[in-house]
Amino acid sequence: MYVLGVANNVQQRLTVISEPNRFRIVELLKDGPRPVGEIVDALGLGQPQVSRHLRLLAEAGVVEATKRAQQRIYRLHPEAMRELSDWVRGFAVLWSERMDRLGSFLDDDRVRDDQNGA
Numbered sequence: 001m002y003v004l005g006v007a008n009n010v011q012q013r014l015t016v017i018s019e020p021n022r023f024r025i026v027e028l029l030k031d032g033p034r035p036v037g038e039i040v041d042a043l044g045l046g047q048p049q050v051s052r053h054l055r056l057l058a059e060a061g062v063v064e065a066t067k068r069a070q071q072r073i074y075r076l077h078p079e080a081m082r083e084l085s086d087w088v089r090g091f092a093v094l095w096s097e098r099m100d101r102l103g104s105f106l107d108d109d110r111v112r113d114d115q116n117g118a
Contacts, residue, residue: 009061010087013080016060021045022053026076029063033075 017023021043028034028042040050054074057063061080065072 009083013060013062016056022057025053029076033073035071035073
């Protein structure tokens with residue numbers, strides 16, 4: 001059941017991040033926490049739009065906010081990003097294994113060509 005829960009989290013997070021403006025917000029926050037005003041300026045969107053995107057990212061667990069005086073500072077939620085990274089890494093292993101098999105196949109093919117005088 002745990003694996004299914006993680007898969008649902010990953011799917012929900014990828015769905016939320018796939019929207020271009022939310023993707024840009026995630027890109028901005030990978031360099032560190034930012035107040036909403038900086039995100040608004042960087043995206044060139046209105047504050048209500050940015051706040052709506054940030055709310056959806058927060059609901060999916062991608063970002064979290066802390067309040068400093070009158071500002072909300074947003075940052076990426078480390079556990080959410082770790083889950084996404086682990087999910088992607090699973091595919092990297094798959095591709096690595098396939099590339100290793102392809103390399104072995106090509107090496108075997110070269111050996112046969114060398115033995116046949118090609």
